[in-house]
Amino acid sequence: MLAAMRNIVILTGAGISAESGIPTFRASDGLWENHRIEDVATPQAFRRNPALVQRFYDARRAFLGQVEPNAAHLALARLEAEWPGDFLLVTQNVDDLHDRAGHTHLLHMHGELNSALCTRCGAARPWRGPLLGDPACPACRQAGGLRPDIVWFGEIPYHMERIETAIAACDLFVSIGTSGAVYPAAGFVSQARHAGARTLELNLEPSAGTPLFDEAKHGPASVLVPAWVEAMLASR
């Protein structure tokens, strides 16, 4: 079965970065780093209390300096480098751990912590420091317009056309470390099945979407993903 696979689309979520030390979103207390999601991850929250939201994402951005890609990130980078067919990695994560593992076919559908979006000129630019304090936009030079380049609830995810085109042409769709709770990403598995692809879930535990997959394996990403990549590459 593996030998017939050529085009792969992989979707990752917070679970792949959990073993690097980045907390997932839907922890048992229902809070994200001690905040309700609607207080930090909506355009309304940003309008209501921009300083709180900037401080929250500034802390997440600064924390990236304390974490490293884990065995699962590294295995996916190896798969991209060695896979002879088409490969696309779509991540819901805003951390830079896939980037640092080394990818050329990577799309951040929910934005990136290391990017700032100017609400005045619309430019998105690489950004490493804090956004609190209204720094000037590197593109238009105006101060007071920069916000985290994060797709908040109620906003439209990035790269949807490219993602849906790749899913329509894939032979294998793999979902790794995501709860399947947030659309449109949660709907990718159904689109892939509709396109005739095999579908595989790799997650710590059964997720809301598990029944939608042809196959599911449950365990930590740092174990499951390297083993799966090894099997894929051995099948070429």
Ligand code: APR
């Ligand atoms: N290995 C594999 N999976 C894991 C691990 C691990 N070590 N640890 C946790 N998981 C799984 C959990 O069981 C859960 O199913 O990862 C999943 C994480 O789910 P969420 O916290 O809901 O994260 P995610 O699916 O990425 O959230 C989607 O929601 O809040 C928004 O925009 C945000 O991109 C995010 C989106």
